[in-house]
Amino acid sequence: xxxxxxxxxxxxxxxxxxxxxxxxxxxxxxxxxxxxxxxxxxxxxxxxxxxxxxxxxxxxxxxxxxxxxxxxxxxxxxxxxxxxxxxxxxxxxxxxxxxxxxxxxxxxxxxxxxxxxxxxxxxxxxxxxxxxxxxxxxxxxxxxxxxxxxxxxxxxxxxxxxxxxxxxxxxxxxxxxxxxxxxxxxxxxxxxxxxxxxxxxxxxxxxxxxxxxxxxxxxxxxxxxxxxxxxxxxxxxxxxxxxxxxxxxxxxxxxxxxxxxxxxx
Numbered sequence: 213x214x215x216x217x218x219x220x221x222x223x224x225x226x227x228x229x230x231x232x233x234x235x236x237x238x239x240x241x242x243x244x245x246x247x248x249x250x251x252x253x254x255x256x257x258x259x260x261x262x263x264x265x266x267x268x269x270x271x272x273x274x275x276x277x278x279x280x281x282x283x284x285x286x287x288x289x290x291x292x293x294x295x296x297x298x299x300x301x302x303x304x305x306x307x308x309x310x311x312x313x314x315x316x317x318x319x320x321x322x323x324x325x326x327x328x329x330x331x332x333x334x335x336x337x338x339x340x341x342x343x344x345x346x347x348x349x350x351x352x353x354x355x356x357x358x359x360x361x362x363x364x365x366x367x368x369x370x371x372x373x374x375x376x377x378x379x380x381x382x383x384x385x386x387x388x389x390x391x392x393x394x395x396x397x398x399x400x401x402x403x404x405x406x407x408x409x410x411x412x413x414x415x416x417x418x419x420x421x422x423x424x425x426x427x428x429x430x431x432x433x434x435x436x437x438x439x440x441x442x443x444x445x446x447x448x449x450x451x452x453x454x455x456x457x458x459x460x461x462x463x464x465x466x467x468x469x470x471x472x473x474x475x476x477x
Contacts, residue, residue: 217455221246224297225452226289228280228338229307231258233407234357237441238304238448239273240265245449248272250293250300252307254279272297280307280334290341300345302452305335305356308375310409316370324371331375332382339386339397352395353452356383357444360401360467376401380463387461396460398451403429403467404438431468439468 225242229235231253239249243266251266251273253259259275266273274296276289293300308331313319335356346352361369362376380399387397404410404425426432447466450456465471 218449218453219246220302220449220453223247223301224250224293224299225302225304226250226252226293226300226338226342227304227306228252228278228334229305229357230262231255233306233409234402234405234441234444235304235306236262237445238306240269241442241445241449242302242304242452243269243271243273245453246271247302248297249274250289250296251275252278252280252289280305280338281329283337286334286337286341289338290345294345299349300342300352301349302353303338303342303355304448304452305338305354305379307331307334308357310369310372313368313371315368319370327371328375328378331372332378335379336382339382343390343395346395347390347393350394352390352393353456354386354395354397355448355451356397356399358383358399358401358463360403360465360471363401363463363465363471383463384461391460396451396456398456398459398461399463400444400447400451401463401465401467401471402439402444403465403470404432405444406438406440410438425470429468429470430472432470439466 220242225247227235227239230239230251243249248271249266251259251262256277263273263275276292278285278289339354356379358379359376361373362380366373383397383399
């Protein structure tokens with residue numbers, strides 16, 4: 213096997229949600245494997261910090277302050293990426309929000325709209341925006357961040373689970389439509405990951421929330437830890453590289469085995 217299969221040398225990757233957590237790990241990780249990166253987020257100061265880290269690696273970076281739920285913002289971001297680098301080889305849709313929703317019958321329309329607009333609509337708008345460029349190039353890789361919460365039914369997460377389940381369905385549909393253009397579309401479904409979002413949930417829900425996740429995850433029980441952002445970035449690297457050229461429409465669960473076990477013994 214050729215190690216160059218995992219190289220992203222001189223490829224251009226757009227990474228949304230790249231100012232923190234999984235998105236940040238993906239952006240810096242891709243740069244380590246040779247990519248030039250468009251850093252997409254809403255916080256300019258954080259975006260610039262990621263840009264500086266990428267430039268220290270010796271790769272090029274461009275920051276695009278963008279609300280992925282707004283079509284005009286996304287179109288501008290796409291145009292800026294093309295102006296900066298002339299091509300788009302990879303899109304990683306990592307931007308997302310997760311709120312404590314309460315029971316489904318109590319979920320507000322505002323909360324529902326914000327979650328669906330950012331997580332699902334944002335993923336669609338970004339994929340739709342880069343598609344013409346990838347179609348013209350006759351090649352592209354799109355990696356969407358879903359969640360095992362899109363596979364399982366989770367109390368108090370009606371909007372979030374719906375958004376992530378929708379991302380999985382969208383992934384399969386785009387994979388079917390765009391395969392003829394040599395565009396591979398896949399998704400990653402993580403369990404708990406050590407990010408600001410996760411620790412924010414722990415602060416609101418209490419440590420027992422995190423303990424439950426660890427107990428129901430075989431690898432967490434064995435190792436005493438949860439996934440790190442780099443664990444998800446490694447999966448994204450595989451799906452963005454030539455090593456995965458024969459994979460499309462797949463949802464890769466990077467979950468420590470949490471979805472394979474029916475109950476604890």
